[in-house]
Amino acid sequence: MHDKVNLAAKLTAVGEPFAPKIVAQLNDYKIEVVKAKDEFVWHAHPDTDDFFLVLAGRLTIQLRDRSIDLGPGQLFVVPRGVEHCPRADEEAHVLLIEPVGTPNTGDAGGERTAVETRI
Amino acid sequence: MHDKVNLAAKLTAVGEPFAPKIVAQLNDYKIEVVKAKDEFVWHAHPDTDDFFLVLAGRLTIQLRDRSIDLGPGQLFVVPRGVEHCPRADEEAHVLLIEPVGTPNTGDAGGERTAVETRI
Numbered sequence: 001m002h003d004k005v006n007l008a009a010k011l012t013a014v015g016e017p018f019a020p021k022i023v024a025q026l027n028d029y030k031i032e033v034v035k036a037k038d039e040f041v042w043h044a045h046p047d048t049d050d051f052f053l054v055l056a057g058r059l060t061i062q063l064r065d066r067s068i069d070l071g072p073g074q075l076f077v078v079p080r081g082v083e084h085c086p087r088a089d090e091e092a093h094v095l096l097i098e099p100v101g102t103p104n105t106g107d108a109g110g111e112r113t114a115v116e117t118r119i
Numbered sequence: 120m121h122d123k124v125n126l127a128a129k130l131t132a133v134g135e136p137f138a139p140k141i142v143a144q145l146n147d148y149k150i151e152v153v154k155a156k157d158e159f160v161w162h163a164h165p166d167t168d169d170f171f172l173v174l175a176g177r178l179t180i181q182l183r184d185r186s187i188d189l190g191p192g193q194l195f196v197v198p199r200g201v202e203h204c205p206r207a208d209e210e211a212h213v214l215l216i217e218p219v220g221t222p223n224t225g226d227a228g229g230e231r232t233a234v235e236t237r238i
Contacts, residue, residue, distance in 0.1 A: 004187050004195045024196050026170045026216060029148070031194070051145045053214075055192065068123050073174065075150070076123045077143050095172075097145060097216070 007033055007055055011093050013119050018086070020096050020104055022118040030116065032096040034104075036088035043083065043106035048099050050078040057092030061085075126152055126174055130212050132238050137205070139215050139223055141237040149235065151215040153223075155207035162202065162225030167218050169197040176211030180204075 010023045010033050018040045020032035036059050052061060053075040061068040061076055062085045068076045078084045086094075105113045124142045129152050133140055137159045139151035155178050171180060172194040180187040180195055181204045187195045197203045205213075224232045 002196065002198055004189055004193050007192045007194065024170075024194060026168045026196050027199075027218075031170070031196070049145045051143075051150070070123055073126045074123050075126065075143060077121065077145050077150070079121055080146075099146075 005031075007093075007095065010119060011035065011055075017088075017091070018104065018112060019114045022116060025100070026097070028100050029097055030100045030102075032098070034094050034096055036086055036092040036094055037090070039087040040085055041105055041108050041110060041112055042085040043108035044081050045078075045098070045102060045106040046081050048102055049080050050084070050102075051095075051097035052076050052078070052086070053095040055093040055095055057088060057090055059092045059094055060087045062087055124150075126212075126214065129238055130154065130174075136207075136210070137223065137231060138233045141235060144219070145216070147219050148216055149219045149221075151217070153213050153215055155205055155211040155213055156209070158206040159204055160224055160227050160229060160231055161204040162227035163200050164197075164217070164221060164225045165200050167221055168199050169203070169221075170214075170216035171195050171197070171205070172214040174212040174214055176207060176209055178211045178213055179206045181206055 005023045017037040020034040022030045024031040054070040059070045136156040139153040141149045143150040173189040178189045
């Protein structure tokens with residue numbers, strides 16, 4: 001539970017895009033790694049902000065009124081309730097932080113909703 | 120408030136070691152960058168875990184019974200109540216996440232306690 005985490009090593013165990021895996025926990029927040037490729041689904045999290053830090057590659061967080069383009073070492077916090085849709089033309093590796101229990105698809109739900117899994 | 124954050128650019132504005140600066144907020148958590156050099160002070164946070172992600176350089180988180188050596192892309196969460204003392208022989212750049220209001224010196228206090236400052 002309380003060992004150090006090598007993010008690049010954890011990412012080698014991640015397959016499907018936009019299926020986050022939990023690698024650590026900070027109080028009641030889950031620390032996750034995810035691979036992004038192509039487009040996810042538009043959704044919002046009504047009860048929480050949503051933290052994205054790009055580790056490798058480039059990620060675009062589409063908002064309804066603008067897009068946030070992130071490279072390695074760049075982060076963005078989507079405010080609670082704000083619709084967003086992540087997209088990556090090439091595979092990107094991302095660190096996510098959200099409260100435990102927050103679904104990856106937010107209020108949209110659907111078949112791309114991931115089960116919370118620790119690796 | 121809700122712009123993307125380039126961590127390396129923010130770190131150019133950080134001077135004194137172990138004086139974290141807030142660069143973003145996730146709900147009631149502060150996202151901070153800090154430069155580490157030499158040894159900080161032994162302390163614990165009785166009410167919160169403590170998140171460290173190394174961005175550049177190497178950081179040793181000394182615990183009473185072991186040390187955690189972290190390089191870039193490696194993270195460690197110090198459990199609440201666990202005494203720790205960060206140390207870096209050469210300057211290291213680190214991302215910290217803690218609840219707003221958490222003092223950097225925890226229960227130790229003293230002259231190295233930083234005022235929460237956003238950059």
